[in-house]
Amino acid sequence: MAEDKEQRYDPATIEARWQQRWAADPALYAAEAAKTSKPKYYVAEMLPYPSGALHMGHVRNYSIGDALARHMWMRGYNVLHPMGWDAFGLPAENAALKNNTPPREWTLNNVAAMKRQMQRLGLSYDWATEVTTCLPEYYRWNQWFFLRMYEKGLVYRKKSKVNWCPECATVLANEQVIDGKCWRHEDTQVEMRDLEQWFFRITAYAQELLDGLDKLEGWPEKVRTMQRNWIGRSEGTEVDFGVEGRSEKIRVFTTRVDTIFGATSVQLAPEYPLVKALAADDAALAAQVAKLIDEQKRAREAGDVAAIEKHGVPTGHFALNPYNGEQVPIWIANYVLMDYGTGAIMSVPAHDERDFEFAKKYAIPIKRVIAPADPKAEEPELPFTTEDGVLVNSGEFNGLSCADAQKKMQGVATRSVFGEAKVIFRLKDWGVSRQRYWGTPIPMIHCERDGLVPVPDDKLPVVLPAQVEITQTGGSPLSRDPDFVHVTCPKCGGPARRETDTMDTFVDSSWYFYRYTDAKNDRQPFDPARVGYWFPIDQYIGGVEHAILHLIYSRFWTRVMRDLGLVKNDEPAQRLFTQGMVIKDGAKMSKSKGNVVSPDDMVARYGADATRMYALFAAPPDRDLDWQEDGVAGVSRFLGRVWRLTTKHAPRARIGRGQASPNPEGTSLKLLRKLHQTTAKITQDFEGRWHFNTCVAAIMELVNELQAADAQLAAGQVPAPVLHELLRTLVLLLAPFAPFLAAELWEELGEAGAVLRAPWPKSDPGLAREDEIEIPVQINGKLITVIRVAAGADSKTMEAAALAQEKIRARIAGKTVMKVIVVPGKLVNVVVK
């Protein structure tokens, strides 16, 4: 029985052994801080939230990153491949409520469990650089950055309407509101509340964040586009309309100032300040406005703002167009947003679809002011929205093209001081206050005498107290801890109160990858020299769900640190890769659907190598992957074949170790050729295409050929040095994908030291080249037959060989050969008529 067991590939035993050996050798995966002639390579996967267990999405993400890290090590790079924990956040508080476990304990237990899973998977992280964001050694630097940003005016406090999730009992950033719902609670309507909040002035970098996208060629176009849309730059003009009989002005924003002679009304958002004033002595209007606001609120909560019908109410007042003095009615409309532009628009029904719809409904005049550029063209139906036209009915501007008119009219507005050219952004400042316990305390103090006073640097960190009662009732839990709240003012020494809100957890993940380079530094967030060496990240890998939140915040944070003189790079990561989702039976894995596959289960049944390799084999990394357990079993069987083949022939291969190979021929040549072709293919893929699924397939093909030659190998027909090269290289090629098995077989082949330190094999083009190739022969582009010719055969030889074919001769008999297309090395196509 025991004897039989040894004949079989047994991942459980192999992987347990190597896991132990690797754990005892922490230097194996440690990068050198610098002072090495090796080029640096920084690869990072997005850090996980320590929920308690890895899911398949993690496994896939880390399998991709680990294959790359291992490959780069073998290519001779100094590789930084770190891992950490995005450890603050709401689930810890929920768990505390549910199980009465302190958030810290719950979180750190989860970290330990997930770390074990990662080690079981054989992921090559340098644990000496591990970062856990909920520990004061880390979050004190969040506070430090907050204070630096406060000094630079990049942090401010304002009362504002905020998105409030009743379920989280806290404020959400705009980015965390999806269709009016909370990003964590798909079924919970987000409410609007008025609160004093801390903001990061990300809008100060709006233009730069936008411009930077053009240079991020190593990022997926999809992510860049999403960020462009999110930043939402819009060029236009602001123009003041006068209000008849009143001193106020209505400033509108428009991208089409060239159509302003067609403005037949001005539309205000229901919350627009002037509306309140107008409604003050008009009870009927006040009631209608209240109704509009209520409706808008409900539509927003239903998440279907765009679908509600446009309507509004006339105020009975009139606005004055500054260009022509024309009087137009002032309306209040439900489709005008207070938080975009100025909260007021000019309505040009002839040249805007929404305004058209509105004007039709309320019989507001429609005045055409743009005509087609081509005077012979037919008058298009309204609304006519293109900018490719000329102005009509527009006084002195008649005849100008839209573009020229915009420029000229902006000039007029500026000179007459009733307007100006203006660029606006959809991007809003980042609200970071959270009324939560499990987050970074905001290092500010409210003093009755001195107002807002920052916590001095030498009083950092403001430590999160351990014993705080967590309830679901809302408000900041920290405010219920008197020891935390009551402090003396650093300025006047008088009694004061601490800020009790904590920071959004996206603060933690905005700069964590910098901390990896110097994770134990207790004097600064990191040593700029170390960051200077490692940054930017060469390859960042994670899910596309972070395309805007995390990836825009961390781009912002990088620029802030740059302006603080801490880093030299503008962008955090040179290249970004977003892997596809792991799905099962066509749907995203979720507990409610009951289609969750546990990584632990897979590892227990098939081993870590098979699980990881399947995650790479089943689909190209950027596409969604449908998890099929049979597929994992298949990969496991394949690894078994590799194990048997290698262990069987290892004794003879070891004899050939270090000996020069004779000139190969026959089976040797055939196998070596395949070996060098495979090496070339995989090397190439790592350099750019990243189709690891075909890399695994290529290794399978190689093993299939070796196995087909098993009898010849057993009979000693392949010289020992060749056999050695074949098996040794096979193991090297396998190492990034199946590290446990590779380590095992490496030793089996008598090699000392880690596979990871062995140089990546080089493909010899001379050996990889075939000497005879198959050439398809077509007639009029249709495949008829295949010929074999020498690899270097010239066109003439190929043409002659093709035309000599019986099948070809039979088919062209009686027809005229127009021409013969010959692509050397590729095909012959006979064109006949």
Next chain:
RNA sequence: GCGGAAGUGGUGAAAUGGCAAACACACUAGCCUUAGGAGCUAGCGCCGCAAGGCUUGCGGGUUCAAGUCCCGCCUUCCGCACCA
């Protein structure tokens, strides 16, 4: 509505404009047996007994040659969306 990606066997998929379906999974038949979640051999796009014909969402086009390039549709997924 705007933007992005994708549509190929029973399934996951492969294919610098040059033999469509590599590599696997599943399935079928057979062998072996220490009866294993094992191994080996063969078959496996569709129609057809065969010869042969057909086949990459649909319709056009470019080309000696198109899954691949161009134009127009359809479908699915993802992101954004009364953004003035």
